[in-house]
Amino acid sequence: MENNVNLETKIQYLKGVGPAREKLLNQLGIYNVRDLIEYYPRVYEDRTQLIRIAEFTEGENVLFKAKIVGKIAIQRIRKGMTIARTYAVDETGRCKITWFNQNYITNYFNDKDEYLFYGKIEKFGNEFGVTNPITYKMSELEKIKGVYPIYPLTKGINQKYLFNLISSALVYNLGIKETLGKDFLKKYGLCSKEYAIKKIHTPKDFNEVAVARQRIIFDELLELTLALQIMKSSNKKEIKERTYNDVSIDEFLNLLPFKLTSAQQRVVNEIIEDMKSTRAMNRLVQGDVGSGKTMVAAIAAYIAVKNGYQAAIMAPTTILANQHYLGLKKYMDALGIKTEIITSNTTKKNKDIIARMLEFGQIDVVFGTHSLLEDNIQFKNLALVVTDEQHRFGVNQRIKLSSKSTCVETLVMTATPIPRSLALLLYGDLDLSIIDELPPGRKPVLTYAVGPSYEDRIRTFIAKQIDEGRQVYVVCPLVEESEQMENLNSVEKVYNDYLSSELGKYRVAYLHGKMKPKEKDKVMQRFSEGEYDILVSTTVIEVGVDVPNATCMIVEDSDRFGLAQLHQLRGRVGRGAYDSYCILKTKSKGKVAIERLKIMESSNDGFEIANEDLKLRGPGDFFGIRQSGLPEFKLADLLKDINVLKIATNVAKQILDDDPFLESEENKALKEEILSKYEMQLNNIGI
Ligand code: ADP
Numbered sequence: 001m002e003n004n005v006n007l008e009t010k011i012q013y014l015k016g017v018g019p020a021r022e023k024l025l026n027q028l029g030i031y032n033v034r035d036l037i038e039y040y041p042r043v044y045e046d047r048t049q050l051i052r053i054a055e056f057t058e059g060e061n062v063l064f065k066a067k068i069v070g071k072i073a074i075q076r077i078r079k080g081m082t083i084a085r086t087y088a089v090d091e092t093g094r095c096k097i098t099w100f101n102q103n104y105i106t107n108y109f110n111d112k113d114e115y116l117f118y119g120k121i122e123k124f125g126n127e128f129g130v131t132n133p134i135t136y137k138m139s140e141l142e143k144i145k146g147v148y149p150i151y152p153l154t155k156g157i158n159q160k161y162l163f164n165l166i167s168s169a170l171v172y173n174l175g176i177k178e179t180l181g182k183d184f185l186k187k188y189g190l191c192s193k194e195y196a197i198k199k200i201h202t203p204k205d206f207n208e209v210a211v212a213r214q215r216i217i218f219d220e221l222l223e224l225t226l227a228l229q230i231m232k233s234s235n236k237k238e239i240k241e242r243t244y245n246d247v248s249i250d251e252f253l254n255l256l257p258f259k260l261t262s263a264q265q266r267v268v269n270e271i272i273e274d275m276k277s278t279r280a281m282n283r284l285v286q287g288d289v290g291s292g293k294t295m296v297a298a299i300a301a302y303i304a305v306k307n308g309y310q311a312a313i314m315a316p317t318t319i320l321a322n323q324h325y326l327g328l329k330k331y332m333d334a335l336g337i338k339t340e341i342i343t344s345n346t347t348k349k350n351k352d353i354i355a356r357m358l359e360f361g362q363i364d365v366v367f368g369t370h371s372l373l374e375d376n377i378q379f380k381n382l383a384l385v386v387t388d389e390q391h392r393f394g395v396n397q398r399i400k401l402s403s404k405s406t407c408v409e410t411l412v413m414t415a416t417p418i419p420r421s422l423a424l425l426l427y428g429d430l431d432l433s434i435i436d437e438l439p440p441g442r443k444p445v446l447t448y449a450v451g452p453s454y455e456d457r458i459r460t461f462i463a464k465q466i467d468e469g470r471q472v473y474v475v476c477p478l479v480e481e482s483e484q485m486e487n488l489n490s491v492e493k494v495y496n497d498y499l500s501s502e503l504g505k506y507r508v509a510y511l512h513g514k515m516k517p518k519e520k521d522k523v524m525q526r527f528s529e530g531e532y533d534i535l536v537s538t539t540v541i542e543v544g545v546d547v548p549n550a551t552c553m554i555v556e557d558s559d560r561f562g563l564a565q566l567h568q569l570r571g572r573v574g575r576g577a578y579d580s581y582c583i584l585k586t587k588s589k590g591k592v593a594i595e596r597l598k599i600m601e602s603s604n605d606g607f608e609i610a611n612e613d614l615k616l617r618g619p620g621d622f623f624g625i626r627q628s629g630l631p632e633f634k635l636a637d638l639l640k641d642i643n644v645l646k647i648a649t650n651v652a653k654q655i656l657d658d659d660p661f662l663e664s665e666e667n668k669a670l671k672e673e674i675l676s677k678y679e680m681q682l683n684n685i686g687i
C-alpha cells in the first residue's frame with residue numbers, strides 16, 4: 001500500500017500511524033491523505049536562528065543547542081503523571097528543562113553530543129527554563145531550520161509527529177489535481193495547487209508561505225462563491241401566481257397589549273410591499289435579542305392567512321417552537337385563525353392528523369421544528385415560510401421547507417449581527433430589514449465581570465434572588481467533568497458543587513446537549529413553570545427561550561465564549577419586570593480577556609458588542625458561518641480576505657457564464673472539489 005499512496009488512502013496505511021494514533025488523527029478530522037495534507041497550519045514559527053542561552057528573552061520561542069550532562073531522574077508526581085528535570089548547558093549559561101510524561105527522555109541523550117531544543121522560554125527567579133521542549137539531534141538541524149508550521153493539535157499528537165507525517169505523505173505523487181486553467185492562474189498571479197499545498201507545509205521562507213496561502217484562500221472563496229451562485233441561479237425569483245390584496249392589520253394590532261415600535265412598523269411595511277410585489281419575498285430580518293421579531297413574523301402570517309393562504313413558522317428547538325405557538329395562539333384564536341404545532345414531541349398519530357389537515361387546508365398557520373420538513377407534511381396552499389433564528393439552520397433546510405410549495409414568500413429572522421456584504425453572500429439574494437430599536441421600558445441587564453474570589457458572594461446573591469422568588473441560570477462551557485480541559489467548569493461539576501453546598505437546599509436542575517431532546521424539553525418546561533430554582537446548563541439555552549421570572553445569569557469561564565454569544569445568552573434574563581443581573585466569571589488574568597468582558601459590562605447593544613469584539617479578537621467564526629450550514633474555511637477569513645472575495649466572485653461569474661453547471665472537461669476537477677465540500681447544499685437542487 002505504501003508504494004501506492006494517493007489522496008484517498010486511509011490514514012492507517014501510512015507509516016507511523018497505528019490504531020491509537022489513527023483515532024487521535026480522526027479526532028482532528030483527518031481520515032485520509034487528503035484530509036492530512038489539507039490540515040493546514042495557521043501559524044508559523046521562525047526557526048532560522050540558533051539563540052544562545054545568555055541571550056534568551058522570557059516568553060519567546062527559541063531554538064537553541066546545548067548539552068545535557070548526567071542522568072535524568074524521573075519522578076512520579078501523581079497517578080499517571082511523571083516529571084523529569086535537568087539542565088541544558090551551552091558555553092554561555094544553563095537553562096532548566098522540565099518534561100512531563102516523557103519517560104523515554106532518560107535514554108535520549110548522551111553526555112558528549114549537543115542537541116537542539118525548541119520551546120518557549122520561561123523565567124524562574126533569575127533562571128531561564130523551558131517545559132516540554134521539542135528535542136532534536138544535531139543531524140536534524142538542516143531539516144528543522146527555517147520557517148516551521150504550527151498545527152492545531154490534540155493530546156497525544158505533537159507538532160513533530162504531525163509535521164513528519166505530512167511531509168512524508170507529500171513525498172508521494174499524490175495526484176493533486178489543478179482546478180484552475182493556466183490563464184486564470186497567470187492573470188491573477190496564483191501558483192499551482194500542488195505547489196501551494198507543498199509549500200504551505202514545508203516553506204523555505206515566509207515569502208513561500210504567502211504565495212501558498214494566497215492560492216489556498218483564493219480557492220476556498222472561489223469554491224464558496226461558485227456554490228452560492230449555482231444555488232442562487234436555481235433559486236431565481238419567479239413571477240408569483242398568488243396575489244395579495246391590501247388587508248388591514250389593525251384588527252390584529254388592536255389585540256396586542258403594546259404598540260409596535262417604529263422599527264417593527266417599518267419592517268412590517270417592507271414585508272407588505274414584498275408580498276404585494278410580483279416577485280416572491282426573500283427577506284432577512286435582523287434584530288437584537290428582544291427586539292420583537294416574533295410579532296413581525298406573526299403579522300406576516302396574518303396577512304398570508306387573510307389572503308386565503310397558509311403559513312409555516314419554523315424554530316430551531318422544540319422549546320422555542322412551543323413558545324411561539326403558545327405566545328401567538330391566543331391572538332390567532334381570537335381572530336379565528338387555526339393553528340397547530342409539529343415537533344419531535346408530536347406523536348406519529350397526531351402528526352398524521354395534522355399533516356392531513358394541512359393538506360386539506362384546515363390549518364392556517366403551523367408552528368414547528370425541523371419536523372415540519374418531513375416528507376409526508378404537505379400543504380394545500382403554503383405561501384409563507386418563516387425561519388426563526390436562521391443561524392441555527394443550514395441553507396439546505398431553509399430551501400427544503402420552501403420547496404413544499406411554489407413561489408413561497410420567505411422570511412428569515414436572526415439576532416446575529418452580520419455586515420450587509422456578508423449577509424448577501426451567505427444568504428444569497430435576500431433583502432435585508434433591520435429592527436434597530438428595542439420596545440420601550442426595557443431595563444438593561446446589570447452585568448459584572450468578576451474573578452474567582454467572588455464565588456462566595458455570588459452564591460449568597462443567588463440565594464437571595466431565589467428567596468425573593470426569582471430563578472437563576474448558570475451557564476458552563478463544558479458538560480462533563482471528565483472532558484475537563486484547562487480547568488474549565490462543567491455542568492456536572494457545578495451541579496454537584498451546588499448540591500453539596502448551601503445552595504443544595506434549592507431545586508437545582510441541569511441541562512445539556514448530550515441529553516435526549518425529550519428530557520431537555522422536560523427540564524426546560526419545568527424551569528419555565530417555576531419548578532426549578534437553578535438551572536445549570538451549557539449554551540443550549542442560548543436560543544430564544546423566554547422565562548420572565550429568571551432574573552440572574554451566572555456564566556462560568558465566560559472568557560471562553562464569544563461576546564456575541566454572551567450577549568445572546570444574557571438576553572435570556574431581563575425579560576420581566578424585575579431587575580436582572582448577569583455575572584461573568586473568569587479565571588483569566590489576560591488583558592484582552594478582561595477588556596472583552598468589560599465591554600459586556602458597559603454595553604447592552606448587540607451590534608456595538610459585535611463590533612468591539614471584532615476589533616479585539618479578529619473575525620474568526622464570529623458571524624456564525626459555521627452554523628450557517630456552510631463548511632468552515634481552513635484558511636480564508638471572510639473579513640480579512642474581503643478583497644480576495646471580490647476577485648473570486650468575479651472569477652466565479654466568468655466561469656459560470658461560460659459553463660453554468662460546470663459540465664465541461666476543463667472544469668471537471670473544480671466541480672469535484674466543490675461537490676466534495678458543498679454536496680449537501682447542491683444536492684437539494686439536483687446538481
Ligand atoms: P426576539 O426579537 O428576541 O425574538 P421577541 O419577539 O421574543 O424578541 O420579543 C421579546 C418580548 O418583547 C416578547 O415578550 C414580546 O411580546 C415583547 N414585545 C414585542 N414587541 C413589543 C413592543 N412593540 N412593545 C412591547 N413589547 C414587545
Ligand code: MG
Binds near residue numbers: 293294388544
Ligand atoms: Mg426570537
